[in-house]
Amino acid sequence: MSKKLWGGRFKKEIDKQFEEFSKSISYDYKLAEYDIFHSFIHVRALQKSGIISKKEAKQLVMALWEIKVAVSQKKFTPDLTAEDIHTDIQNRMAKKVGKLAAKLHTLRSRNDQIVFDEKWFCQAQAVVFKKLLYTVIASLEGFAGRNSGQFLVGYTHTQRAQVVLLGDYAGAFIQMFSRDSERLDNFLNSLWIYIGSGALAGSAISRESYDAALKEFLHELESKFKHTKTAIVKNSLDNVSDRDFIIEFLSIISITQMHLSRLAEDFILYSTREFSFLDLPEEFCTGSSLMPHKKNPDFLEIMRGSTGKIYGNLTAILTTMKGLPMTYNRDMQFDKEPLFSSVEILKEELAILARFIDALKIKKENINKALEDESIYATEIAEYLVMRGVAFSDAHELVGKIIRYAEDNKVKIKNMSDGVLKKFHPSLDIKKIKAIMTPEYAVSSKKSIARSAKKP
Numbered sequence: 054m055s056k057k058l059w060g061g062r063f064k065k066e067i068d069k070q071f072e073e074f075s076k077s078i079s080y081d082y083k084l085a086e087y088d089i090f091h092s093f094i095h096v097r098a099l100q101k102s103g104i105i106s107k108k109e110a111k112q113l114v115m116a117l118w119e120i121k122v123a124v125s126q127k128k129f130t131p132d133l134t135a136e137d138i139h140t141d142i143q144n145r146m147a148k149k150v151g152k153l154a155a156k157l158h159t160l161r162s163r164n165d166q167i168v169f170d171e172k173w174f175c176q177a178q179a180v181v182f183k184k185l186l187y188t189v190i191a192s193l194e195g196f197a198g199r200n201s202g203q204f205l206v207g208y209t210h211t212q213r214a215q216v217v218l219l220g221d222y223a224g225a226f227i228q229m230f231s232r233d234s235e236r237l238d239n240f241l242n243s244l245w246i247y248i249g250s251g252a253l254a255g256s257a258i259s260r261e262s263y264d265a266a267l268k269e270f271l272h273e274l275e276s277k278f279k280h281t282k283t284a285i286v287k288n289s290l291d292n293v294s295d296r297d298f299i300i301e302f303l304s305i306i307s308i309t310q311m312h313l314s315r316l317a318e319d320f321i322l323y324s325t326r327e328f329s330f331l332d333l334p335e336e337f338c339t340g341s342s343l344m345p346h347k348k349n350p351d352f353l354e355i356m357r358g359s360t361g362k363i364y365g366n367l368t369a370i371l372t373t374m375k376g377l378p379m380t381y382n383r384d385m386q387f388d389k390e391p392l393f394s395s396v397e398i399l400k401e402e403l404a405i406l407a408r409f410i411d412a413l414k415i416k417k418e419n420i421n422k423a424l425e426d427e428s429i430y431a432t433e434i435a436e437y438l439v440m441r442g443v444a445f446s447d448a449h450e451l452v453g454k455i456i457r458y459a460e461d462n463k464v465k466i467k468n469m470s471d472g473v474l475k476k477f478h479p480s481l482d483i484k485k486i487k488a489i490m491t492p493e494y495a496v497s498s499k500k501s502i503a504r505s506a507k508k509p
């Protein structure tokens with residue numbers, strides 16, 4: 054059984070079942086790297102304030118580096134008998150430097166460490182997400198580029214609405230993911246990582262000592278973490294009890310997840326036999342154990358289905374924090390699993406999605422067939438009449454009547470005679486109708502969007 058960071062005031066041994074129940078080492082070991090960062094700064098601050106000697110500080114820093122290297126090389130296996138990552142690292146230090154290790158935890162609290170560690174974790178993951186979002190955006194740009202000039206039926210209410218460019222459709226998702234990336238920027242810009250709270254009331258180490266320690270530490274890590282705002286605590290009570298940043302980060306992740314879920318839904322729908330606009334890459338689909346013909350969109354479904362977990366994780370932390378008295382409370386230990394869970398899911402989704410889109414193909418013939426549906430040009434006919442001086446409500450009514458006539462008489466608008474068309478409005482004739490009812494015209498007639506206009 055590993056040594057604890059507390060115990061002096063207790064006569065009885067901890068209940069074994071409770072001890073197991075209360076441990077967080079099985080998941081908080083993921084914070085090892087950042088906990089060592091805290092220790093680096095702390096050791097320097099202790100030295101600057103004269104609590105430990107330069108020699109002792111050097112010994113401690115060297116031992117910490119050894120653990121840090123093990124973490125970076127993925128050779129760090131958590132000691133599952135320890136209560137948490139802070140205890141685990143402390144015990145490793147004891148093995149490396151003996152009694153001197155006891156001086157490492159001088160005048161500091163895990164309450165200060167844990168919030169510091171988690172903020173660093175969020176900061177590092179936000180940077181990873183920005184890169185992953187960029188690869189998804191690049192894959193969407195690639196998809197648009199491979200299919201440049203392709204038109205698509207645009208939908209509202211899942212009903213055919215108007216013609217759009219496939220590039221604009223892909224561009225809509227690019228906009229969503231760009232906003233997500235901006236949200237991450239804002240998150241990173243407002244994330245202040247503090248040190249020096251003690252348990253809640255602050256530390257006996259002076260601000261000058263912390264200041265000098267921070268300068269040294271940040272200088273060392275400058276190239277790797279340009280954005281970090283690691284600083285001396287402003288309000289120690291707030292700092293140890295604050296988990297807003299996790300709620301904010303999980304909110305951003307939830308919004309990104311909502312975008313992913315909508316994309317998944319579209320792609321699933323468009324890959325059905327009923328739509329048949331998309332040919333999903335086989336390597337991301339699965340078959341049925343019973344029905345030999347099936348090619349199921351499992352990646353997209355798993356991505357859409359993960360939304361439950363991701364929203365659930367946000368709800369979990371919001372609920373844990375609700376009504377907690379100031380300041381740190383052990384309930385807050387449950388902030389980590391939702392955070393790690395959402396981060397892992399989103400990372401995998403984005404990495405796979407980029408490759409999925411790289412391999413995604415369209416079924417051009419079926420899309421073009423859908424574009425022959427005359428109803429999707431109704432708005433363009435109305436717009437054409439408006440340009441000829443007809444009031445829009447009259448044009449709307451009039452085109453509605455043409456559509457009704459076509460349906461009732463089972464005739465295509467493009468096959469109507471000039472005589473019939475002119476009865477609806479004198480400025481209509483079959484030549485104009487044919488010119489208007491094309492994807493090229495429909496798209497180029499939209500002047501609010503920067504494109505070269507083509508007139509019929």
Ligand code: ARG
Nearest residue numbers: 077137163164167383385386
């Ligand atoms: N495992 C704890 C957590 O995750 C670390 C902080 C412990 N602090 C304490 N006072 N028991 O919140």
